[in-house]
Amino acid sequence: MQSSDLQYVLALQHIPNLGDASAKKLIRFAGSPEAVFKEKLSSLLKIDGIGKIKLQELQDPQHLKAAEKELLFIEKNRVECFYFKEEEYPEKLKHCLDGPILLFQKGRVDLKQKKIISIVGTRNATNHGISFCEELVERLAPLDPVIVSGFAYGIDITAQRAALKNDLQTIGCLAHGLNQIYPKVHNRYVREIEENGGFLTDFWSTDVFDRNNFLKRNRIIAGISEATVVIESAEKGGSLVTADIANSYNREVFAVPGRPGDSQSKGCNMLIKSQQAHVLTDAADLVYILNWQLDEKLKPVQKQLFVELEEEEQKLYGYLKENGKEQLDLIALNCSIPTFKAATLLLNMELKGVVRPLPGKLFEAV
Incomplete structure (x- = not known):
């Protein structure tokens, strides 16, 4: 332009x-x-x-x-600008009625032909929430997704650091202009993120940090992603707003359940209870719902010699060896294992290199 x-x-x-x-x-x-x-x-x-x-x-x-x-x-400052009618503008955001007419970017953002998910949550994350977030990103790494978040304290920065650790592209959506960083303590991550993704905002350099900007920022987090994952949220919070926006965009929403008495699980439990989010207990839940397939050209999983399989994994492997290609639902039915659990087991086996996913939710033994 x-x-x-x-x-x-x-x-x-x-x-x-x-x-x-x-x-x-x-x-x-x-x-x-x-x-x-x-x-x-x-x-x-x-x-x-x-x-x-x-x-x-x-x-x-x-x-x-x-x-x-x-x-x-x-x-x-060599800021890149994406106009909503141009090809470079994020494709998924083009279909959002209130998507910004102009988006500013710093870094090396590449959203073409990419699986994109946003991961958000409380700023006051527990050790359990942090651990779950790190493991989720690590388990998804073979599928090479782009991890989007709000660059805030807690779950947000945990997700983005986990993305960097696993050589994944990550994008921070900011609630202010590109001439500043909030929180300032996260300045240490700016260069690495710009080299492995970058930052997006529709705020000007004259827009100072203001908590009222979060709502506007959250629509970009939800809009550029095909799914939003909420890991820990109090009864009220910005993460729930992001989930609500994602639902309004007809995107998939996932929430990690917690114990009823835990204050940082109330928001997630409410999303699940009100059927505003899928239950997420493992990376396989997300892979199954989004129907993602592992592109072996990206990060091939090498089959290991003498792989140790759990009893139920061995049951699934034996079934696939005997019957060849089969759909997930039929595998679960014939092996008498719940579908959600079979999906988790098959992802574990995929990462061990003993099964491979095929189009149409099919799996086969390697």
Whole structure:
């Protein structure tokens, strides 16, 4: 996008109370961001949901002046900009009505042909939550997913550090401009994340950190992902908001259950109880629901000699050896093992290199 065009997009973003959904309506009606500012107000008033108060702001020259200043910051700091009508804009976010008209990026973000999940949770994570999060990312690593989170304390940064540890791309969605980092203690992770993913935001360099920005930030976390995982949440919290947004986008939501009395499990238990999230007790639950298949070209699992199999794993392996390719549901039925448990066992066996998944939820012995 040329600088002149970008300035008009920025100017639209700068108008208070306009909102991304309304801005998209204006752009589609006028044909371009620049045309919006040159169109007659009488014509724009014909657009459903666009009122006089919003349109009066278009006449204020301060928005183009502010956009010019932000454009200088973008060019000076080599910030990449993704316009919602361009190919580089995250594909899944394009289908979100309130997705930002302009997204700013630093780093090496690559979302093409990628499995993308967001992992969020409480800032006051327990040792159990941290351990589960680290193990989940490690177990998913052979499928090479992109791990998205909010770069916050607790579960968020745990998920992103686990992604780096397992050589996975990770993206931090920020609730402020790219000229700052919150929390400051996480500055130590910035360079490594930028080299193995990066940061996304729709906030300007003039937008200081404000907790009220979290809601706006959370729609990006939910929007660019095909699934959102909640690991530990109190009865109220930002993670539940992200889950709610993900549900509104018709994305899959997973929650890790906990004991009824645990304060940091109340939110997850509520999501499961109200059927707003799938139960997640193992990486295999997510793999099964999303119908992910391991691409052996990415990270092949080498078959080990003298692999030790648990009793139920041996039962599944023997069945597949005798019957050849078979669907998960039939494997579970004929082996008298619950489907969710069979999925977990088969993923364990896949990582041991003794079975491989096939399209159509089929499995075969190696």
